[in-house]
Amino acid sequence: MRPFTYTRAEDAAAALAAGGRFIAGGTNLLDLMKLQVETPDALVDINHVGLDAIAPEGEGLLVGALVRNADLAADPRVRRDWPLLSRAILAGASAQIRNRATTGGNLLQRTRCPYFYDLDTPCNKRQPGSGCSAQGGFNRTLAILGASEACIATFPGDMPVALAALDAEIRIDGPNGARTLPAAGFHRLPGDTPERDTNLEPGELITSVALPAPTGGRQIYRKVRDRRSFAFALVSVAADVVMDGGTIRQARVALGGVAARPWMLPEAQALLDGQPPSAALFGRFADRLLAGAKGHGENDFKIPLARRTVIAVLTEATGGDAA
Amino acid sequence: MDITLTINGERRTLPLEDPRVTLLDALRQHLDLPGTKKGCDHGQCGACTVMLNGRRINACLTLAVMHQGDEITTIEGLGTPEALSPLQAAFIRHDGFQCGYCTPGQIVSATAMLAEFREGWPSNVSNDLSAPRLDDEEIRERMSGNLCRCSCYPNIVDAIRETAESVA
Ligand SMILES: Cc1cc2nc3c(=O)[nH]c(=O)nc-3n(C[C@H](O)[C@H](O)[C@H](O)COP(=O)(O)OP(=O)(O)OC[C@H]3O[C@@H](n4cnc5c(N)ncnc54)[C@H](O)[C@@H]3O)c2cc1C
Ligand code: SF4
Ligand code: FES
Ligand code: FES
Numbered sequence: 001m002r003p004f005t006y007t008r009a010e011d012a013a014a015a016l017a018a019g020g021r022f023i024a025g026g027t028n029l030l031d032l033m034k035l036q037v038e039t040p041d042a043l044v045d046i047n048h049v050g051l052d053a054i055a056p057e058g059e060g061l062l063v064g065a066l067v068r069n070a071d072l073a074a075d076p077r078v079r080r081d082w083p084l085l086s087r088a089i090l091a092g093a094s095a096q097i098r099n100r101a102t103t104g105g106n107l108l109q110r111t112r113c114p115y116f117y118d119l120d121t122p123c124n125k126r127q128p129g130s131g132c133s134a135q136g137g138f139n140r141t142l143a144i145l146g147a148s149e150a151c152i153a154t155f156p157g158d159m160p161v162a163l164a165a166l167d168a169e170i171r172i173d174g175p176n177g178a179r180t181l182p183a184a185g186f187h188r189l190p191g192d193t194p195e196r197d198t199n200l201e202p203g204e205l206i207t208s209v210a211l212p213a214p215t216g217g218r219q220i221y222r223k224v225r226d227r228r229s230f231a232f233a234l235v236s237v238a239a240d241v242v243m244d245g246g247t248i249r250q251a252r253v254a255l256g257g258v259a260a261r262p263w264m265l266p267e268a269q270a271l272l273d274g275q276p277p278s279a280a281l282f283g284r285f286a287d288r289l290l291a292g293a294k295g296h297g298e299n300d301f302k303i304p305l306a307r308r309t310v311i312a313v314l315t316e317a318t319g320g321d322a323a
Numbered sequence: 324m325d326i327t328l329t330i331n332g333e334r335r336t337l338p339l340e341d342p343r344v345t346l347l348d349a350l351r352q353h354l355d356l357p358g359t360k361k362g363c364d365h366g367q368c369g370a371c372t373v374m375l376n377g378r379r380i381n382a383c384l385t386l387a388v389m390h391q392g393d394e395i396t397t398i399e400g401l402g403t404p405e406a407l408s409p410l411q412a413a414f415i416r417h418d419g420f421q422c423g424y425c426t427p428g429q430i431v432s433a434t435a436m437l438a439e440f441r442e443g444w445p446s447n448v449s450n451d452l453s454a455p456r457l458d459d460e461e462i463r464e465r466m467s468g469n470l471c472r473c474s475c476y477p478n479i480v481d482a483i484r485e486t487a488e489s490v491a
Binding site: 001003004005006008023025026027030031034043045047070073074076079080083086087090091093094095096097099100228229230 | 324341342343345364365366369372375378379380381384385386388389391432435436439442443444445446447449452453463464465466467468469
């Protein structure tokens with residue numbers, strides 16, 4: 001690790017005023033600091049600022065940015081009304097990491113592209129302008145959608161894919177005041193600035209994540225990976241599907257592991273609204289959602305894998321209620 | 324900068340000249356508690372598992388300086404050769420190790436895992452999120468943050484299952 005100063009902030013205002021890199025659980029930041037991929041010169045410890053409660057807000061739930069992933073997954077209200085969120089969190093990392101990792105930190109975890117971790121290779125995300133080693137290199141885990149010439153990295157996390165499908169809102173405070181971003185619009189596609197993963201501005205603090213009222217829909221998170229536990233997603237699907245008798249009233253579907261952000265397309269979802277479930281319908285939906293998908297060699301398999309996984313999840317989500 | 328924390332029930336003061344020291348290195352190199360092991364140093368193997376205020380975490384992925392006032396439990400705090408904890412005894416009975424390097428982490432992790440289960444926490448393989456049952460599949464999933472290079476997994480699961488049944 002490179003040398004840094006350490007400050008412990010006692011509240012959010014002090015954290016914002018301190019002017020340094022926030023450290024929450026530290027499970028991603030310290031990992032990257034040890035490799036000198038991240039080299040902050042000042043760390044501001046936000047573990048004691050509060051923002052660690054889960055409280056009702058209207059018919060929804062307000063989750064503090066410092067709530068640990070394990071506590072969020074185990075919260076009885078989340079298990080009952082937003083099981084997709086519990087499932088997505090529990091599908092990620094290990095119990096030890098979930099006990100320490102926070103809601104805010106999880107949203108800001110960085111890519112798992114192998115070259116991003118390797119200081120000896122070019123990587124535009126780590127060092128803008130140096131090139132992208134993954135194109136023509138090891139890219140088995142990388143993006144099939146929304147990538148650019150500059151970068152084909154994926155956002156690797158699970159929880160944020162569920163937050164996108166659940167239409168959650170990210171609440172932010174910062175030097176220029178408070179604002180919100182929809183979970184589905186929090187992460188950025190690389191374009192020609194792959195060094196920026198999200199729409200959070202430098203110095204801004206995530207204060208909480210707001211879950212809207214539960215839809216009462218059937219919620220499923222399915223994660224496909226190389227081993228059954230403690231591995232990142234190759235492809236994941238988060239779905240919240242509300243049925244109305246024999247037809248689909250509303251479906252929200254987000255894909256993980258395929259792009260630099262959870263992948264959702266409202267116009268594809270509109271294909272499902274008011275329709276009776278069928279294999280043909282789900283196939284059309286998957287084709288629309290995956291339109292323009294492009295493999296890079298090693299990861300070509302993700303395109304049919306994503307298609308099949310979407311169809312399987314929608315079949316399961318509509319099966320129980322379809323009669 | 325000095326920090327004070329409670330380790331295995333004892334208040335300890337840790338002088339830190341540099342905030343870069345991880346909790347793992349502080350335990351092993353500054354506090355003379357080498358029972359907690361360093362495997363990967365990146366959160367991937369679980370050899371460094373300790374309890375922080377009762378919860379299992381990876382000591383390699385947190386800084387000592389962040390733990391002013393906290394309570395840490397290491398393998399040294401769970402039992403002694405004369406008075407083994409139930410899981411320590413079960414690991415011996417079931418041959419839950421070969422080289423033993425992962426074992427402190429396995430035992431601390433399993434101790435905390437059984438407490439999580441008693442609190443009703445679900446896992447990724449729980450069919451019913453609100454009423455999980457601790458079968459072998461659950462034990463394996465809940466212990467997936469602890470790797471064993473000697474692959475003693477079947478015996479580790481046996482030791483944990485037996486302990487879970489005897490304390491339940
Ligand atoms: C071995 C391993 C396996 C893993 N497997 C998975 C997996 O399968 N699925 C998955 O989803 N994740 C996985 N993870 C990643 C894990 O979920 C993240 O490391 C964790 O969620 C990060 O949270 P944290 O609180 O520790 O963040 P930190 O490491 O503390 O911070 C991460 C980043 O967020 C910033 N930050 C933190 N909080 C805030 C805030 N409130 N406001 C503004 N900025 C903030 C920090 O400055 C830093 O840039 C794995 C990690 C490891 C080490
Ligand atoms: S895909 Fe992105 S993160 Fe990976 S090497 Fe290319 S620029 Fe770097
Ligand atoms: S040494 Fe900490 S998880 Fe491997
Ligand atoms: S007993 Fe050797 S690594 Fe587990």
